[in-house]
Amino acid sequence: MTDTTVDVTRDGSTAILRIHGEITGGSEPPIMAAYAEAGDARSIVLDFSQLDYMNSGGIGLLVTLLVRTQRAGQKLLAVGLSEHYRQILALTRLDEAIAIHDDESTALAAAASA
Amino acid sequence: MTTPEPRAPRDQESWARPVDRLSTTAKSSGVDTVTGKRVSGPLQGFGQMWQKTFKVRLDGVALDPEGVVTHWKAGFPSFWPKGATFYAPLAGITPGEVALLEVAPVPGSPVKMSTGVLVIYADRESFTFMTPEGHALSAWITFSAYREGDATVAQAQALERTSDPFIELSYMFGANKANDRFWEQTLTNLATSLGVAAPVVEAQKVCVDKRRQWHYVRNLRHSAAVNMAVGTVTAPARWVRRRRVAD
Numbered sequence: 001m002t003d004t005t006v007d008v009t010r011d012g013s014t015a016i017l018r019i020h021g022e023i024t025g026g027s028e029p030p031i032m033a034a035y036a037e038a039g040d041a042r043s044i045v046l047d048f049s050q051l052d053y054m055n056s057g058g059i060g061l062l063v064t065l066l067v068r069t070q071r072a073g074q075k076l077l078a079v080g081l082s083e084h085y086r087q088i089l090a091l092t093r094l095d096e097a098i099a100i101h102d103d104e105s106t107a108l109a110a111a112a113s114a
Numbered sequence: 115m116t117t118p119e120p121r122a123p124r125d126q127e128s129w130a131r132p133v134d135r136l137s138t139t140a141k142s143s144g145v146d147t148v149t150g151k152r153v154s155g156p157l158q159g160f161g162q163m164w165q166k167t168f169k170v171r172l173d174g175v176a177l178d179p180e181g182v183v184t185h186w187k188a189g190f191p192s193f194w195p196k197g198a199t200f201y202a203p204l205a206g207i208t209p210g211e212v213a214l215l216e217v218a219p220v221p222g223s224p225v226k227m228s229t230g231v232l233v234i235y236a237d238r239e240s241f242t243f244m245t246p247e248g249h250a251l252s253a254w255i256t257f258s259a260y261r262e263g264d265a266t267v268a269q270a271q272a273l274e275r276t277s278d279p280f281i282e283l284s285y286m287f288g289a290n291k292a293n294d295r296f297w298e299q300t301l302t303n304l305a306t307s308l309g310v311a312a313p314v315v316e317a318q319k320v321c322v323d324k325r326r327q328w329h330y331v332r333n334l335r336h337s338a339a340v341n342m343a344v345g346t347v348t349a350p351a352r353w354v355r356r357r358r359v360a361d
Protein backbone atom coordinates (compact mmCIF):
# COMPACT_ATOMS: atom_id res chain seq x y z
CA MET A 1 0.00 0.00 0.00
CA THR A 2 1.56 3.30 -1.07
CA ASP A 3 1.27 6.52 0.92
CA THR A 4 0.66 9.19 -1.72
CA THR A 5 -1.84 12.01 -1.76
CA VAL A 6 -2.02 14.76 -4.36
CA ASP A 7 -3.82 18.12 -4.12
CA VAL A 8 -4.72 19.91 -7.34
CA THR A 9 -5.12 23.66 -7.72
CA ARG A 10 -5.31 25.93 -10.77
CA ASP A 11 -3.57 29.17 -11.60
CA GLY A 12 -4.99 30.27 -14.92
CA SER A 13 -4.05 27.70 -17.53
CA THR A 14 -1.58 25.99 -15.18
CA ALA A 15 -2.46 23.14 -12.85
CA ILE A 16 -0.37 22.62 -9.72
CA LEU A 17 -0.16 19.06 -8.38
CA ARG A 18 1.12 19.08 -4.78
CA ILE A 19 2.45 15.64 -3.91
CA HIS A 20 2.44 14.50 -0.28
CA GLY A 21 4.28 11.47 1.04
CA GLU A 22 5.92 9.10 -1.38
CA ILE A 23 6.12 8.26 -5.06
CA THR A 24 6.50 4.59 -5.92
CA GLY A 25 5.16 2.42 -8.72
CA GLY A 26 2.04 1.97 -6.58
CA SER A 27 1.37 5.73 -6.66
CA GLU A 28 -0.07 5.53 -10.16
CA PRO A 29 -3.76 5.78 -9.16
CA PRO A 30 -3.53 9.00 -7.11
CA ILE A 31 -1.02 10.65 -9.48
CA MET A 32 -3.00 9.85 -12.62
CA ALA A 33 -6.28 10.82 -10.95
CA ALA A 34 -4.74 14.18 -10.10
CA TYR A 35 -3.49 14.55 -13.66
CA ALA A 36 -6.98 13.82 -14.96
CA GLU A 37 -8.35 16.45 -12.58
CA ALA A 38 -5.92 18.96 -14.13
CA GLY A 39 -8.09 18.69 -17.22
CA ASP A 40 -7.18 21.00 -20.09
CA ALA A 41 -4.35 22.82 -18.32
CA ARG A 42 -1.62 23.92 -20.73
CA SER A 43 1.06 23.37 -18.13
CA ILE A 44 1.42 21.04 -15.17
CA VAL A 45 3.57 22.02 -12.19
CA LEU A 46 4.58 19.20 -9.87
CA ASP A 47 5.26 20.42 -6.32
CA PHE A 48 7.64 18.01 -4.59
CA SER A 49 8.15 20.03 -1.40
CA GLN A 50 6.20 17.49 0.71
CA LEU A 51 7.84 14.43 -0.84
CA ASP A 52 9.72 12.25 1.61
CA TYR A 53 10.38 9.06 -0.37
CA MET A 54 10.78 8.07 -4.00
CA ASN A 55 12.08 4.79 -5.36
CA SER A 56 12.94 3.84 -8.93
CA GLY A 57 9.33 2.79 -9.54
CA GLY A 58 8.38 6.37 -8.77
CA ILE A 59 10.78 7.66 -11.41
CA GLY A 60 9.18 5.31 -13.92
CA LEU A 61 5.80 6.75 -13.03
CA LEU A 62 7.10 10.28 -13.65
CA VAL A 63 8.19 9.17 -17.12
CA THR A 64 4.72 7.78 -17.84
CA LEU A 65 3.22 11.09 -16.70
CA LEU A 66 5.72 12.98 -18.86
CA VAL A 67 4.76 10.96 -21.94
CA ARG A 68 1.08 11.73 -21.35
CA THR A 69 1.73 15.46 -21.00
CA GLN A 70 3.87 15.47 -24.15
CA ARG A 71 1.13 13.65 -26.05
CA ALA A 72 -1.36 16.28 -24.85
CA GLY A 73 0.96 19.13 -25.83
CA GLN A 74 1.36 20.18 -22.20
CA LYS A 75 4.49 21.42 -20.48
CA LEU A 76 5.67 19.67 -17.31
CA LEU A 77 7.54 21.64 -14.66
CA ALA A 78 8.79 20.88 -11.15
CA VAL A 79 9.26 22.92 -7.98
CA GLY A 80 10.06 22.16 -4.34
CA LEU A 81 12.79 19.63 -5.11
CA SER A 82 15.34 19.14 -2.37
CA GLU A 83 18.97 18.78 -3.42
CA HIS A 84 18.62 14.99 -3.03
CA TYR A 85 15.67 14.79 -5.47
CA ARG A 86 17.28 17.26 -7.90
CA GLN A 87 20.23 14.86 -8.01
CA ILE A 88 17.92 11.95 -8.76
CA LEU A 89 16.35 13.81 -11.67
CA ALA A 90 19.86 14.64 -12.91
CA LEU A 91 21.05 11.04 -12.47
CA THR A 92 18.11 9.69 -14.49
CA ARG A 93 18.34 12.59 -17.00
CA LEU A 94 14.69 13.40 -16.33
CA ASP A 95 15.84 16.98 -15.81
CA GLU A 96 16.32 17.21 -19.58
CA ALA A 97 12.58 16.88 -20.07
CA ILE A 98 11.06 18.33 -16.91
CA ALA A 99 11.83 22.02 -16.31
CA ILE A 100 13.00 22.49 -12.72
CA HIS A 101 12.37 25.79 -10.95
CA ASP A 102 13.42 27.13 -7.58
CA ASP A 103 9.98 28.33 -6.56
CA GLU A 104 6.37 28.30 -7.59
CA SER A 105 6.20 31.88 -8.83
CA THR A 106 9.11 31.30 -11.22
CA ALA A 107 7.52 28.10 -12.45
CA LEU A 108 4.15 29.80 -12.98
CA ALA A 109 5.83 32.63 -14.91
CA ALA A 110 7.66 30.10 -17.08
CA ALA A 111 4.44 28.16 -17.65
CA ALA A 112 2.58 31.32 -18.64
CA SER A 113 5.20 32.21 -21.22
CA ALA A 114 5.28 28.70 -22.74
CA MET B 115 16.12 28.00 19.68
CA THR B 116 18.11 26.04 17.11
CA THR B 117 16.60 25.15 13.78
CA PRO B 118 16.19 21.36 13.53
CA GLU B 119 18.17 19.63 10.83
CA PRO B 120 15.97 18.72 7.87
CA ARG B 121 15.10 15.04 7.96
CA ALA B 122 17.04 12.96 5.48
CA PRO B 123 14.69 11.26 3.02
CA ARG B 124 14.18 7.55 3.62
CA ASP B 125 15.59 6.72 0.20
CA GLN B 126 18.81 8.70 0.68
CA GLU B 127 21.15 5.69 0.72
CA SER B 128 19.35 3.79 -2.03
CA TRP B 129 20.15 6.09 -4.94
CA ALA B 130 23.41 6.53 -6.82
CA ARG B 131 24.88 10.03 -7.10
CA PRO B 132 24.67 11.72 -10.51
CA VAL B 133 27.68 10.90 -12.62
CA ASP B 134 28.85 12.74 -15.71
CA ARG B 135 30.90 9.89 -17.21
CA LEU B 136 30.91 6.25 -16.17
CA SER B 137 33.83 4.21 -14.86
CA THR B 138 33.92 0.64 -13.58
CA THR B 139 35.79 -1.76 -11.33
CA ALA B 140 34.36 -4.76 -13.16
CA LYS B 141 36.65 -6.83 -15.37
CA SER B 142 35.43 -8.53 -18.53
CA SER B 143 37.04 -10.55 -21.28
CA GLY B 144 35.80 -8.10 -23.90
CA VAL B 145 36.41 -4.46 -24.69
CA ASP B 146 35.36 -1.85 -22.10
CA THR B 147 32.94 0.29 -24.10
CA VAL B 148 31.41 1.87 -20.99
CA THR B 149 34.17 3.95 -19.38
CA GLY B 150 33.75 7.58 -20.37
CA LYS B 151 30.16 7.16 -21.54
CA ARG B 152 27.08 8.90 -20.13
CA VAL B 153 23.98 7.09 -18.91
CA SER B 154 21.13 6.90 -21.39
CA GLY B 155 17.61 6.16 -20.21
CA PRO B 156 14.21 5.79 -21.85
CA LEU B 157 14.00 9.52 -22.51
CA GLN B 158 17.22 9.45 -24.54
CA GLY B 159 16.40 6.50 -26.80
CA PHE B 160 15.24 6.40 -30.42
CA GLY B 161 12.50 3.75 -30.67
CA GLN B 162 9.02 3.36 -29.28
CA MET B 163 8.86 3.22 -25.48
CA TRP B 164 7.79 -0.10 -23.98
CA GLN B 165 7.05 -1.10 -20.42
CA LYS B 166 7.68 -4.83 -20.03
CA THR B 167 6.83 -6.71 -16.84
CA PHE B 168 7.91 -10.30 -16.20
CA LYS B 169 6.91 -12.03 -12.99
CA VAL B 170 7.16 -15.49 -11.47
CA ARG B 171 5.40 -16.80 -8.34
CA LEU B 172 7.82 -18.58 -6.05
CA ASP B 173 5.33 -21.11 -4.69
CA GLY B 174 6.71 -23.17 -1.87
CA VAL B 175 9.72 -20.91 -1.34
CA ALA B 176 10.07 -19.87 2.28
CA LEU B 177 12.01 -16.66 1.57
CA ASP B 178 10.38 -13.26 2.03
CA PRO B 179 10.89 -10.52 -0.62
CA GLU B 180 14.05 -9.29 1.06
CA GLY B 181 15.46 -12.82 1.11
CA VAL B 182 14.68 -13.32 -2.59
CA VAL B 183 16.36 -10.04 -3.58
CA THR B 184 19.41 -10.84 -1.45
CA HIS B 185 19.69 -14.20 -3.23
CA TRP B 186 19.14 -12.50 -6.62
CA LYS B 187 21.83 -9.86 -6.07
CA ALA B 188 24.35 -12.40 -4.79
CA GLY B 189 23.92 -14.79 -7.72
CA PHE B 190 22.85 -12.35 -10.42
CA PRO B 191 25.35 -13.41 -13.12
CA SER B 192 24.43 -17.07 -12.68
CA PHE B 193 20.76 -16.52 -13.52
CA TRP B 194 21.49 -15.08 -16.94
CA PRO B 195 20.77 -17.31 -19.92
CA LYS B 196 23.69 -19.06 -21.65
CA GLY B 197 25.44 -16.88 -24.17
CA ALA B 198 25.30 -13.70 -22.11
CA THR B 199 27.71 -12.74 -19.36
CA PHE B 200 27.36 -10.25 -16.52
CA TYR B 201 30.59 -9.06 -14.91
CA ALA B 202 29.75 -7.66 -11.49
CA PRO B 203 31.61 -4.69 -10.03
CA LEU B 204 33.87 -5.37 -7.05
CA ALA B 205 31.39 -3.89 -4.58
CA GLY B 206 28.53 -5.94 -6.00
CA ILE B 207 25.10 -4.61 -6.91
CA THR B 208 25.16 -1.35 -4.94
CA PRO B 209 24.14 2.17 -5.98
CA GLY B 210 26.70 3.86 -8.21
CA GLU B 211 28.49 0.70 -9.31
CA VAL B 212 28.90 -0.17 -12.99
CA ALA B 213 28.74 -3.73 -14.30
CA LEU B 214 30.01 -4.90 -17.68
CA LEU B 215 28.03 -7.17 -20.00
CA GLU B 216 28.67 -9.31 -23.04
CA VAL B 217 25.49 -10.06 -24.96
CA ALA B 218 24.55 -11.05 -28.48
CA PRO B 219 23.33 -7.95 -30.35
CA VAL B 220 20.83 -10.08 -32.27
CA PRO B 221 19.58 -13.59 -31.43
CA GLY B 222 21.96 -16.38 -32.38
CA SER B 223 24.86 -14.08 -33.12
CA PRO B 224 28.20 -15.80 -32.35
CA VAL B 225 29.79 -12.39 -31.90
CA LYS B 226 29.18 -10.67 -28.60
CA MET B 227 28.65 -6.99 -27.97
CA SER B 228 30.37 -5.47 -24.96
CA THR B 229 28.42 -2.93 -22.93
CA GLY B 230 27.37 -2.37 -19.31
CA VAL B 231 24.85 -0.96 -16.83
CA LEU B 232 24.89 1.49 -13.92
CA VAL B 233 23.18 0.52 -10.67
CA ILE B 234 21.09 3.63 -10.09
CA TYR B 235 18.98 2.29 -7.20
CA ALA B 236 19.17 -0.55 -4.72
CA ASP B 237 17.28 -1.23 -1.52
CA ARG B 238 16.39 -4.43 0.35
CA GLU B 239 13.55 -5.39 -1.98
CA SER B 240 14.61 -4.08 -5.37
CA PHE B 241 17.46 -2.85 -7.54
CA THR B 242 17.50 -0.90 -10.78
CA PHE B 243 19.95 -0.68 -13.65
CA MET B 244 20.27 2.14 -16.20
CA THR B 245 21.95 1.64 -19.55
CA PRO B 246 24.90 3.64 -20.92
CA GLU B 247 25.33 5.25 -24.31
CA GLY B 248 26.18 2.48 -26.77
CA HIS B 249 23.87 -0.14 -25.27
CA ALA B 250 21.27 -1.52 -27.68
CA LEU B 251 18.58 -0.20 -25.37
CA SER B 252 18.09 3.11 -23.58
CA ALA B 253 16.42 1.75 -20.50
CA TRP B 254 15.84 1.28 -16.82
CA ILE B 255 15.17 -2.22 -15.55
CA THR B 256 14.05 -2.93 -11.98
CA PHE B 257 14.36 -6.31 -10.30
CA SER B 258 12.15 -6.71 -7.25
CA ALA B 259 10.20 -9.10 -5.06
CA TYR B 260 6.92 -8.66 -3.19
CA ARG B 261 4.30 -10.71 -1.37
CA GLU B 262 1.17 -11.71 -3.22
CA GLY B 263 -1.18 -13.83 -1.17
CA ASP B 264 0.77 -16.70 0.31
CA ALA B 265 3.76 -16.50 -2.02
CA THR B 266 6.62 -14.22 -2.88
CA VAL B 267 6.71 -12.98 -6.46
CA ALA B 268 9.93 -12.06 -8.27
CA GLN B 269 9.60 -9.44 -10.97
CA ALA B 270 11.70 -7.77 -13.64
CA GLN B 271 10.20 -4.60 -15.10
CA ALA B 272 11.81 -2.62 -17.89
CA LEU B 273 11.02 0.81 -19.29
CA GLU B 274 12.90 0.92 -22.56
CA ARG B 275 13.42 2.33 -26.01
CA THR B 276 15.82 0.90 -28.56
CA SER B 277 18.79 3.23 -28.83
CA ASP B 278 19.04 3.66 -32.58
CA PRO B 279 17.24 2.86 -35.86
CA PHE B 280 19.24 -0.33 -36.55
CA ILE B 281 18.26 -1.84 -33.22
CA GLU B 282 14.66 -0.63 -33.70
CA LEU B 283 14.59 -2.41 -37.06
CA SER B 284 15.97 -5.59 -35.47
CA TYR B 285 13.28 -5.29 -32.80
CA MET B 286 10.61 -5.20 -35.47
CA PHE B 287 12.02 -8.44 -36.93
CA GLY B 288 12.33 -10.64 -33.86
CA ALA B 289 14.85 -9.09 -31.48
CA ASN B 290 12.05 -7.70 -29.28
CA LYS B 291 10.68 -11.20 -28.66
CA ALA B 292 14.20 -12.50 -28.13
CA ASN B 293 14.72 -9.83 -25.48
CA ASP B 294 11.50 -10.97 -23.80
CA ARG B 295 12.73 -14.59 -23.81
CA PHE B 296 15.98 -13.45 -22.19
CA TRP B 297 14.17 -12.10 -19.14
CA GLU B 298 11.68 -14.97 -19.05
CA GLN B 299 14.62 -17.38 -18.93
CA THR B 300 16.36 -15.27 -16.28
CA LEU B 301 13.31 -15.43 -14.01
CA THR B 302 12.94 -19.14 -14.71
CA ASN B 303 16.57 -19.69 -13.70
CA LEU B 304 16.09 -17.64 -10.53
CA ALA B 305 12.95 -19.57 -9.55
CA THR B 306 14.62 -22.92 -10.28
CA SER B 307 17.58 -21.95 -8.10
CA LEU B 308 15.13 -21.39 -5.25
CA GLY B 309 13.61 -24.83 -5.69
CA VAL B 310 10.49 -24.04 -7.72
CA ALA B 311 9.78 -27.18 -9.73
CA ALA B 312 8.02 -25.81 -12.81
CA PRO B 313 8.21 -22.01 -12.80
CA VAL B 314 5.64 -20.13 -14.86
CA VAL B 315 6.69 -16.67 -15.98
CA GLU B 316 3.93 -14.18 -16.82
CA ALA B 317 4.75 -11.37 -19.20
CA GLN B 318 2.94 -8.13 -19.91
CA LYS B 319 4.01 -5.56 -22.50
CA VAL B 320 2.57 -2.07 -22.87
CA CYS B 321 3.58 0.46 -25.50
CA VAL B 322 3.89 3.61 -23.41
CA ASP B 323 4.84 5.87 -26.31
CA LYS B 324 4.36 4.95 -29.98
CA ARG B 325 6.46 7.89 -31.17
CA ARG B 326 10.02 7.40 -32.29
CA GLN B 327 12.46 10.13 -31.27
CA TRP B 328 14.18 10.89 -34.57
CA HIS B 329 16.57 13.43 -33.07
CA TYR B 330 18.19 10.47 -31.28
CA VAL B 331 19.36 8.93 -34.56
CA ARG B 332 22.61 10.47 -33.38
CA ASN B 333 22.85 7.61 -30.83
CA LEU B 334 24.32 5.57 -33.70
CA ARG B 335 27.70 7.15 -33.08
CA HIS B 336 27.86 5.44 -29.68
CA SER B 337 26.39 2.10 -30.73
CA ALA B 338 28.43 -0.81 -29.40
CA ALA B 339 26.70 -3.03 -31.97
CA VAL B 340 27.61 -0.76 -34.90
CA ASN B 341 31.17 -0.33 -33.66
CA MET B 342 31.45 -4.09 -33.26
CA ALA B 343 30.10 -4.66 -36.79
CA VAL B 344 32.47 -2.07 -38.30
CA GLY B 345 35.36 -3.61 -36.39
CA THR B 346 34.46 -7.06 -37.63
CA VAL B 347 34.12 -5.97 -41.26
CA THR B 348 37.35 -3.95 -41.26
CA ALA B 349 39.40 -6.54 -39.35
CA PRO B 350 40.87 -8.20 -42.48
CA ALA B 351 41.96 -4.85 -43.94
CA ARG B 352 43.53 -3.85 -40.64
CA TRP B 353 45.35 -7.19 -40.46
CA VAL B 354 46.78 -6.68 -43.96
CA ARG B 355 47.88 -3.15 -43.05
CA ARG B 356 49.65 -4.41 -39.93
CA ARG B 357 51.43 -7.13 -41.94
CA ARG B 358 52.64 -4.55 -44.48
CA VAL B 359 53.96 -2.33 -41.69
CA ALA B 360 55.70 -5.32 -40.10
CA ASP B 361 57.26 -6.25 -43.45
